[in-house]
Amino acid sequence: MNPAVPPKLEDIISKLLEKDRELRYQSAAELRSDLKRLKRDTESGRLQAQDSEAVRVSSANVSVAGAGRGPSGSASSGSALVAAARQHKAGVGVMVAVVLLLIAAAAFGVYSLFFSSRIQPFQSIKITKINGTHNARLGAMSPDGNYLAYVLNNEGNESLWLRHLSSESNVQIIAPEHVQYSGLRFSPDGSHIYFSHTLLVSGPASQEYDLYRIPVLGGTPQLLVKDIDTNPSFSSDGRRFAFVRANDPDPGKYHLLIANADGSNEKSIFAGPMANVVSDAAWSPDGKAIVGTVFDQAEDSISTLISIDPDTGAQRTISRPPYTLLRNVSWLPDGRALAVIYSSRETNFNRQQVGLISYPDGKFRPITADTNDYANLSIAADGATIATVMRQAFRDVYVSSGLKADYSDARQITSGDPVPVVAWARDNNLLTEQGTSIREISPNGELKGEIASEKESAAMQPNGCSDGHVVFARGMVKTLSVNIWRSEADGTGLHRLTEGKRDMYPMCSPDSKTVFYMDMTVPAYMKVSIDGGQPERVTKDFAEFNASFDIARDGKTLALGTYDFKAQRPTLSLASLESGQILRTFEYDPRHQGQPRFSPDDKGIVYPVREKGVDNLWLQPLDGGPGRQLTNFTSLRIYSYQWSPDGKSLALVRGDSPSDLVLIQNSPGK
Numbered sequence: 001m002n003p004a005v006p007p008k009l010e011d012i013i014s015k016l017l018e019k020d021r022e023l024r025y026q027s028a029a030e031l032r033s034d035l036k037r038l039k040r041d042t043e044s045g046r047l048q049a050q051d052s053e054a055v056r057v058s059s060a061n062v063s064v065a066g067a068g069r070g071p072s073g074s075a076s077s078g079s080a081l082v083a084a085a086r087q088h089k090a091g092v093g094v095m096v097a098v099v100l101l102l103i104a105a106a107a108f109g110v111y112s113l114f115f116s117s118r119i120q121p122f123q124s125i126k127i128t129k130i131n132g133t134h135n136a137r138l139g140a141m142s143p144d145g146n147y148l149a150y151v152l153n154n155e156g157n158e159s160l161w162l163r164h165l166s167s168e169s170n171v172q173i174i175a176p177e178h179v180q181y182s183g184l185r186f187s188p189d190g191s192h193i194y195f196s197h198t199l200l201v202s203g204p205a206s207q208e209y210d211l212y213r214i215p216v217l218g219g220t221p222q223l224l225v226k227d228i229d230t231n232p233s234f235s236s237d238g239r240r241f242a243f244v245r246a247n248d249p250d251p252g253k254y255h256l257l258i259a260n261a262d263g264s265n266e267k268s269i270f271a272g273p274m275a276n277v278v279s280d281a282a283w284s285p286d287g288k289a290i291v292g293t294v295f296d297q298a299e300d301s302i303s304t305l306i307s308i309d310p311d312t313g314a315q316r317t318i319s320r321p322p323y324t325l326l327r328n329v330s331w332l333p334d335g336r337a338l339a340v341i342y343s344s345r346e347t348n349f350n351r352q353q354v355g356l357i358s359y360p361d362g363k364f365r366p367i368t369a370d371t372n373d374y375a376n377l378s379i380a381a382d383g384a385t386i387a388t389v390m391r392q393a394f395r396d397v398y399v400s401s402g403l404k405a406d407y408s409d410a411r412q413i414t415s416g417d418p419v420p421v422v423a424w425a426r427d428n429n430l431l432t433e434q435g436t437s438i439r440e441i442s443p444n445g446e447l448k449g450e451i452a453s454e455k456e457s458a459a460m461q462p463n464g465c466s467d468g469h470v471v472f473a474r475g476m477v478k479t480l481s482v483n484i485w486r487s488e489a490d491g492t493g494l495h496r497l498t499e500g501k502r503d504m505y506p507m508c509s510p511d512s513k514t515v516f517y518m519d520m521t522v523p524a525y526m527k528v529s530i531d532g533g534q535p536e537r538v539t540k541d542f543a544e545f546n547a548s549f550d551i552a553r554d555g556k557t558l559a560l561g562t563y564d565f566k567a568q569r570p571t572l573s574l575a576s577l578e579s580g581q582i583l584r585t586f587e588y589d590p591r592h593q594g595q596p597r598f599s600p601d602d603k604g605i606v607y608p609v610r611e612k613g614v615d616n617l618w619l620q621p622l623d624g625g626p627g628r629q630l631t632n633f634t635s636l637r638i639y640s641y642q643w644s645p646d647g648k649s650l651a652l653v654r655g656d657s658p659s660d661l662v663l664i665q666n667s668p669g670k
Contacts, residue, residue, distance in 0.1 A: 126665045135659060140387065156613055157179075186216075194212070202568065207563060233281055234283060257269065270315065280328045299480075319362030319364055337359055351373045388664060391659040394656050395418040395655035397651060399649060419432050424645055424651065426645065429443070429448050437451060438472055456477035463508060471515050481501050482500075497528050498532075525575075539580040572587070597641070603623070607620070
């Protein structure tokens with residue numbers, strides 16, 4: 001409307017306001033250069049007449065024509081503008097300077113509009129512990145952010161609760177039962193809570209979780225899906241949900257399925273081997289992708305975030321953060337990022353944190369970086385609050401002389417950093433993990449030696465052999481693998497025995513000629529010579545993923561944790577070391593927790609039983625007689641245990657893992 005305005009100025013403004021990020025100005029320097037060029041050309045009269053063709057005119061009094069003269073021979077409007085500019089160079093210069101300031105202000109506004117909204121959330125955070133949720137194991141945020149559903153574990157029984165955050169009131173939705181919950185989510189409209197747990201008859205150790213839903217204010221749970229292994233993740237319209245089912249109907253294989261909100265009309269859209277199972281899945285807000293985390297070793301990564309098209313099943317890779325193990329995943333509501341639970345080599349993969357992966361470019365960054373351990377997450381609909389469970393670990397070594405029948409003389413010999421496992425060496429010393437190394441300590445806790453890790457490696461899960469060797473699992477960053485190694489107790493004579501990707505939990509045979517271990521990529525029980533060589537599978541029966549094994553002192557029998565897929569429950573089996581054939585199969589006590597071991601006289605199988613939140617060792621006689629309690633502890637849980645080579649002393653790792661619900665809130669103003 002102002003004929004004195006140079007036509008190039010509108011081009012600059014249009015480019016500044018261009019919605020396509022690739023076509024608009026990429027930097028303030030680029031904008032400044034164009035403005036300085038415009039000022040120079042205007043003041044020097046270098047603007048050409050043809051530039052006027054770009055001018056969009058809204059005044060009815062100004063006609064627009066091509067360069068040169070119109071039919072009447074009068075000067076064109078472009079020529080008139082240039083002439084005016086030449087006559088008023090000083091005025092135009094002042095005007096451009098003023099416009100420069102206005103453009104700078106506009107640029108800031110445009111930057112705020114187009115770029116500030118792209119700053120990733122949770123750059124600054126506030127973590128708040130939710131009072132009254134001690135021993136919470138799972139949590140889920142309601143879509144409106146006003147409620148938390150959570151699972152409490154008290155004395156080995158689990159119950160479902162609802163908390164109103166603003167009033168801090170809690171309501172029990174389902175009474176405590178001897179089951180283990182796995183999935184927990186609100187429906188998108190907030191009217192129902194979806195949850196999964198094990199069968200009551202199978203107890204917490206079962207690997208089958210059934211999905212139910214219940215009205216938010218309570219009622220009768222409705223069974224929706226049998227055998228679900230992840231959280232249900234809903235489509236944007238709430239009519240369907242996605243989930244993963246593992247080892248059913250085919251052991252060693254998993255399926256990603258979609259079902260209606262009531263559990264009907266199941267449909268498999270993707271399948272793969274259990275070695276690369278999708279550990280969690282989340283349906284995107286726009287409905288175009290189901291994103292999941294997969295254990296997948298390649299180059300410098302061990303975990304992958306993949307996207308699966310719910311209509312075609314087509315897969316593509318989103319992110320491979322180096323040396324990072326991804327677990328739970330949840331979308332931010334705007335669909336531009338996902339929150340994840342992850343662990344990394346900085347903590348030897350023992351402590352989980354919360355991170356963020358932008359979408360679709362897959363850039364990863366941590367949100368938390370502290371000494372706590374986080375598990376499970378969900379996000380409110382405003383995208384500003386993450387609900388998760390914060391855990392701590394207290395685990396110390398205790399040693400009993402065995403002079404008392406119930407091992408009540410067990411005394412604590414370590415303190416400080418948590419100790420994951422304990423085992424006996426040949427000279428009656430103990431082997432423990434400490435950070436990334438293995439330590440040899442006396443029964444009084446005195447340090448005797450250390451198998452130190454080399455750079456970019458970690459030694460773990462030690463076991464002593466009768467000939468004095470120590471076998472252990474060793475993770476290597478360079479190869480992103482965990483293998484079985486052998487050394488002397490002082491750390492000399494290192495020798496690798498296996499070449500697999502995830503070979504763990506080694507144990508020597510009584511004659512020290514063979515090392516047994518678990519190949520966790522299957523999982524399967526394996527054996528290899530103490531000098532290395534070609535590994536062999538011990539038995540064709542499927543291993544219980546979370547179980548371990550033990551070898552009888554006579555060297556003839558293995559006690560194995562197995563799984564009965566038909567009955568959908570864990571079982572305890574005895575296998576011949578010579579043939580690998582299963583000799584007998586027993587039912588576990590449904591309260592069992594942890595590793596089975598032979599009793600010192602080989603006449604029974606021992607395993608921890610958790611009752612009222614306390615672990616004690618129980619003996620299951622092999623002659624079919626009634627089981628009985630061996631220890632009489634009144635507190636703490638048992639995480640590892642082993643009898644000394646002479647069968648008299650008992651070493652245990654005992655402790656606890658307290659947990660609370662916390663809210664991680666975005667603090668953009670900080």
